[in-house]
Amino acid sequence: MPEENGDGKSKTGILEKAKDSAAALRETLTEKAKQQATELKEPEKTQLYRSIFRVKHDEEPRNRALSVLSNVFFHLHPAKVNRDATKYNFTWGMGGITFYLFIVLTFTGVLLMFYYHPSKIQAFRDILYLENDVPFGKLLRNMHRWAAHLMIIAVWLHMFRVFMTGSYKRPREFNWCVGVLLMVLTMLLSFTGYLLPDDQLGFWAVTVGTNMARATPLLGNEGPGGPQMGMTPYNDVRFALLGGSIVDANALLRAYIWHCIAIPLIVAIFLGVHFWRVRKDGGISGPAPVMLESEIKEERSPRPVILRPSGMG
Amino acid sequence: MPFDWRQIWEVASAPDNVPIVALLFLAPFYMWYALRQGIANDKLIAILESDAQAAKTKYRKTQEWDPKWEREVHTWPYLMRMEFLVAILVTVLLMAWSLTLNAPLEEPANPNVTMNPAKAPWYFLGLQEMLVYFDPWIAGVVMPTLIIVGLMVIPYIDSNPLGNGYYTYKQRRFSIWTFLVGFIGLWVLMIVIGTFIRGPGWMWFWPGQTWDAERVDYAVNRNLDQIFGIDGSWLAPIFHTTKDQAAIWARAIFGIFPLVIFFIVAAILVHWVCTRTEFSKKIYKRMSLLQLVTMYTFLILMLSLPIKILLRLVFTIKYIWVTPWFSI
Numbered sequence: 001m002p003e004e005n006g007d008g009k010s011k012t013g014i015l016e017k018a019k020d021s022a023a024a025l026r027e028t029l030t031e032k033a034k035q036q037a038t039e040l041k042e043p044e045k046t047q048l049y050r051s052i053f054r055v056k057h058d059e060e061p062r063n064r065a066l067s068v069l070s071n072v073f074f075h076l077h078p079a080k081v082n083r084d085a086t087k088y089n090f091t092w093g094m095g096g097i098t099f100y101l102f103i104v105l106t107f108t109g110v111l112l113m114f115y116y117h118p119s120k121i122q123a124f125r126d127i128l129y130l131e132n133d134v135p136f137g138k139l140l141r142n143m144h145r146w147a148a149h150l151m152i153i154a155v156w157l158h159m160f161r162v163f164m165t166g167s168y169k170r171p172r173e174f175n176w177c178v179g180v181l182l183m184v185l186t187m188l189l190s191f192t193g194y195l196l197p198d199d200q201l202g203f204w205a206v207t208v209g210t211n212m213a214r215a216t217p218l219l220g221n222e223g224p225g226g227p228q229m230g231m232t233p234y235n236d237v238r239f240a241l242l243g244g245s246i247v248d249a250n251a252l253l254r255a256y257i258w259h260c261i262a263i264p265l266i267v268a269i270f271l272g273v274h275f276w277r278v279r280k281d282g283g284i285s286g287p288a289p290v291m292l293e294s295e296i297k298e299e300r301s302p303r304p305v306i307l308r309p310s311g312m313g
Numbered sequence: 314m315p316f317d318w319r320q321i322w323e324v325a326s327a328p329d330n331v332p333i334v335a336l337l338f339l340a341p342f343y344m345w346y347a348l349r350q351g352i353a354n355d356k357l358i359a360i361l362e363s364d365a366q367a368a369k370t371k372y373r374k375t376q377e378w379d380p381k382w383e384r385e386v387h388t389w390p391y392l393m394r395m396e397f398l399v400a401i402l403v404t405v406l407l408m409a410w411s412l413t414l415n416a417p418l419e420e421p422a423n424p425n426v427t428m429n430p431a432k433a434p435w436y437f438l439g440l441q442e443m444l445v446y447f448d449p450w451i452a453g454v455v456m457p458t459l460i461i462v463g464l465m466v467i468p469y470i471d472s473n474p475l476g477n478g479y480y481t482y483k484q485r486r487f488s489i490w491t492f493l494v495g496f497i498g499l500w501v502l503m504i505v506i507g508t509f510i511r512g513p514g515w516m517w518f519w520p521g522q523t524w525d526a527e528r529v530d531y532a533v534n535r536n537l538d539q540i541f542g543i544d545g546s547w548l549a550p551i552f553h554t555t556k557d558q559a560a561i562w563a564r565a566i567f568g569i570f571p572l573v574i575f576f577i578v579a580a581i582l583v584h585w586v587c588t589r590t591e592f593s594k595k596i597y598k599r600m601s602l603l604q605l606v607t608m609y610t611f612l613i614l615m616l617s618l619p620i621k622i623l624l625r626l627v628f629t630i631k632y633i634w635v636t637p638w639f640s641i
Contacts, residue, residue, distance in 0.1 A: 064387040077392065080385040084376040086392045089350060092343065093399045100400050104407065124421045131418065142411035149332040150407065152436050156496075157343055163467075163492050164347040166476035166485060173468030180464045187436055194434050201329075203422035204431040208441065212453025223450045224639040246424065288478030289373030290358050293592065296474055 076275055084287040090165070091284070094158035098186075099271070101151040108144040109260065116196070118256035120249045123198035148190045155183045167285035175277040178270055185267050192259035198252060206255070207247050213238040316521040324509055328417045333435050333508050340501050344493070350375070350480035351489075358483065374479075429513045429526055438507030439500050445515065446621045448640060456618075463611045470608040472599045487586065487593060491612070499618055534631035536640075537571060538564045561637055568634025572641070575620070575633075579613040 043049050044056065055066040065079035084090065115134055116126045130137035159179065162168055168176035191209065195202040214222040218229050219237040226236065233245045243250030278284065325334050353375045361368040372378040386392075420426075433441045443452035467488075475484040482489060510517055512524035545563020546556035554562075587608075588594050600608070624630040632640040 061387065064389050068387075068389050068393075074389065074393070077388040079388060081388050081392050083382065083384060083386045083391075084374060086386060086395060087376075088395070089346070092346075093395070096396055097399060097403055100403055104404070127418060138415065139411055142414070142416050143407055145416035146410045146414070147407055149329075149435075150403075153332055153336055153339065157339065159464075160343060160492075160496060161347065163496075164351070164489070165478060165480055167478060168468040169471065169474070169477040170468075176468050177465045180461060184461055190436065191434060197418055198422050200419035200422055200426070200428055201417055203424070204428040205433050208431050208433050209437060212440075212444075212449050215449035216454045217450050220450070220454075223454070247422075286478030287374055287376060290354055290361070290479055290481070291475055291477070292358065292362055292368060293475065293484070294362070296595075 076279075078279065078283055082284060082287065085284050090287050092157065092161050094154050094161055098151055098154040098158055101147050101154060102267070102271070104147045105144060105151065106264065108140055108147065111140055112144055113260060118196070118253050120198065120252060123196065123252060127197045127199070144193075148193060152186060152190055155186050159183060165286055172277075172281045172285065175274060175281055178274045178277065182267065182270050182274060185263055185270065189259065189263050189267065192255045192263065195247070195252060195255040196259065203247055206251070210238055210241055210247065210251075213241055314522065317523045318521070320518075320523050321509075321520055328414050329435060330508055331414065333504060336501060337505065340497060344497065347480055348482060351482040354479055354481050355483040358481070430511060430515055432507070432511075435504060435508060438511075439503035441515075442503045442507040442511065443618070446618070446625050450639070451641070459611070459614055463615070466607055466611065470600070470604050470611075472604065473596045491615075495615060499615070534625065534629045536564075536632040536635050537630055538567050538635060540630065541567070543567045565634070565636040568632075568636070568641070571633050575617070576613060579616050580609060583609050583612045583616070 039045065044053075053067075054070050056063045057067055068074045068077055068079050112130070115130050115137065117123060127141070130141055132138075134140070162176065162179065191206075195206045214220045214233075214236065216226070216237050217223045218225045219231065220226045221231040221233050221236045221238075223231070233239065239245055241251075241254070242248075243254045324330060357373070357375055361371060361373065419428075432438060440452060440457060443456055446452070447456065471488055473485060473488065475481070509520060512518040512522075513526040514528070514530070516528060516530050518524055543563055545560045547559075548563060549556045549559040552559060552562075588597050597605075624633070634641045
């Protein structure tokens, strides 16, 4: 309680002042609140929004370009593309679908990893647990399985499209090679995942698959030159793949590590190169104007002895 | 025997086989889709080639064009809206597929109970099917390596500068045929055979035949030297070896001849195909020696697969060349 010192006037003065300022505050507060509420109707003008997005999203050509260039995910794309390439009929979207499925597989795969132990005792039970007790576990496993199959089909069709449009031709030769490796890696990813449920299907598929490794020339114990190189079932290339002479606990662990860590990392690196090269080789190849036979340029002579230099003119 | 629809349904509806059933429709569809656009471009090319004036002025694409339009459009929104739309469609498709069809799960792995047929995942069935025609070191190691390397050398041996960035058939007849034979004929078709035709014991069952695990196929395959009745035992006294030893050597030497003949005939055939038209002669002249040797090698090796399939399935010949270390 404030102490009274006998001077009533000053006391009323303080009270009046307080009342006055309270009234003023009430007025300005509502004013401010109203003002800020109207500002919130345009969130793109707030500091928070501007700190995240930096550019306006309106139909100005400059901002349309900036929204692509200033976004770390979108800047895989150039600001502008060939107008005919935006239609479905040229690319069939197969490269993009493949990449999207890779993302879906990473997402569902990480979720599956929470429920899975790569050991002979638990692996199969984990799948049963996942199918019967984990909420949406069955859906998760189904999605991972079918996305993997779909990705392989999408990769093949992507390669088919790139071939049929001649997009591997100069200057994109190297990127075609990177793409071939990515296709092989995709199939290896799928194959290593096949063993993980530890059921009959995966076990025999991997047995059939790795039995071929026995016959590797020079490096397999049944391959030509293998025995002469000192290969036995206990030191050949199949042994290295399985971590043993039969498909067992070590093979399960190796398949798991290849499937979840090693191959995805390698794929991620190659993907980066693949996308980078699409841009550096001049973006998407077409639809390009058709070229006539009469317009083929003569080879520059003298021609290099080995292959002609590429991408340099 | 009655036509067994149930067997067909059993194979086609196995959850892991659904992708191949899908591929049976997707591969022909996209082949048609690509060739249709190629033929449309070919018509345009024919017009441009017959009319020098049009070649200078006419728009060189089959796509719609208005001189007022810009050649390039903003990625956002014109491309990215398509991408997001496709992503949504794929998600919906995947959701629907995952809700209606369960991923297969068999009994726990058991090394003592063999699955019959024991099949690799569907995308490797082409390789497994090759095991019928070649020894494992060829089918499982050499062939996959050749396929991968062969695909990677394509851009370096294809010296045809036409058809870069647009669909066409007429300008790239040879390369398109080669790829279609390889991709559709030797890869997709082998997978289809591995899935639908190969039953228990990896035996050949026609569609409609019941997969009978009790069936026994008697080995009727013979080696080429057996058909020719090569018997080298009479050489034994000349080389001072046993009769068995001499027979092995005679077989090994005999087998070289059909292989050499194959390589020569195949090389002539490949050369004939590669220089058949005026245009292919022009492309042929642009190639360096290394490019030619690489291309011919891969084409001849590619040709060896259907030849071997034919020899095995029609003429029941197992090996062409039998040596003590390996057989082809």
